[in-house]
Amino acid sequence: MLIIGIAGGTGCGKTTVVNQILNELPEGEVGIISQDSYYKDTTYLSYEERITINFDHPRSIDFDLLENHLKELKKGNPIHQPVYSFVKHNRTGDTLVTHPRKVMIVEGILILTNPELRKMFDIKIFVHADTDERLIRRLKRDICERGRDLDEVLTRYQNTLKPMHEQFIEPTKEYADIIIPNNKHNTVAIDIVRSIIHQKL
Numbered sequence: 001m002l003i004i005g006i007a008g009g010t011g012c013g014k015t016t017v018v019n020q021i022l023n024e025l026p027e028g029e030v031g032i033i034s035q036d037s038y039y040k041d042t043t044y045l046s047y048e049e050r051i052t053i054n055f056d057h058p059r060s061i062d063f064d065l066l067e068n069h070l071k072e073l074k075k076g077n078p079i080h081q082p083v084y085s086f087v088k089h090n091r092t093g094d095t096l097v098t099h100p101r102k103v104m105i106v107e108g109i110l111i112l113t114n115p116e117l118r119k120m121f122d123i124k125i126f127v128h129a130d131t132d133e134r135l136i137r138r139l140k141r142d143i144c145e146r147g148r149d150l151d152e153v154l155t156r157y158q159n160t161l162k163p164m165h166e167q168f169i170e171p172t173k174e175y176a177d178i179i180i181p182n183n184k185h186n187t188v189a190i191d192i193v194r195s196i197i198h199q200k201l
């Protein structure tokens, strides 16, 4: 199994890049694991308490579960990937059965901060987009798709997103084998990653 880790700050375009890579590849041949599914379960907290969580700090992620799941997939076993709700800021309680594939892509802002995960990735990719570009995309996406308002996104940006990006996410660029510039859609980079995957299928 080839495991590809795709990191990069919020709004850099990780999900979009993954979807572009999957386009034109045989359906069902590549599996996806999203770091977002591994935000810690906070059912014991009220909604008001949950919104105060720093979701951009590595401690918000259940890396042990993510690592165990990758190990199970490597052994050929299916896993139950938790389903996460950005609207509720919590796991939904549902899980998605994820079967092992020849190629698994793991994507998320913090996945390269964890040394054990880094060791498991055969290829490490960092998607880069400028800070202002990422903020604009995040604003549009969170207001349209994640039920946020302008003030909420900007407050979170100033209090946690920006400092956590600088402290934890941007420094992981140095671990990347490939950096994809993604201020604009980058079809050449997508084609390169796709051809690496093709060789493995």
Ligand SMILES: Nc1ncnc2c1ncn2[C@@H]1O[C@H](COP(=O)(O)OP(=O)(O)O)[C@@H](O)[C@H]1O
Pocket (backbone or CB within 6 Å): 008, 009, 010, 011, 012, 013, 014, 015, 016, 017, 137, 138, 141, 182, 183, 184, 185, 186
């Ligand atoms: N290269 C790009 N050019 C313009 N918009 C983009 C580009 N890549 C992604 N987007 C848009 O930016 C938003 C955030 O992208 P997304 O893939 O969800 O980022 P991430 O998963 O890194 O947070 C989405 O609305 C997406 O359509």
Ligand SMILES: O=c1ccn([C@@H]2O[C@H](COP(=O)(O)O)[C@@H](O)[C@H]2O)c(=O)[nH]1
Pocket (backbone or CB within 6 Å): 009, 010, 011, 014, 036, 039, 055, 056, 085, 086, 088, 089, 090, 108, 109, 161
């Ligand atoms: O409950 C939550 C959990 C996370 N977030 C924010 O999501 C982004 C990570 O997702 P991307 O798709 O990579 O942008 C992270 O910056 C968290 O702040 C959230 O708003 N609520």
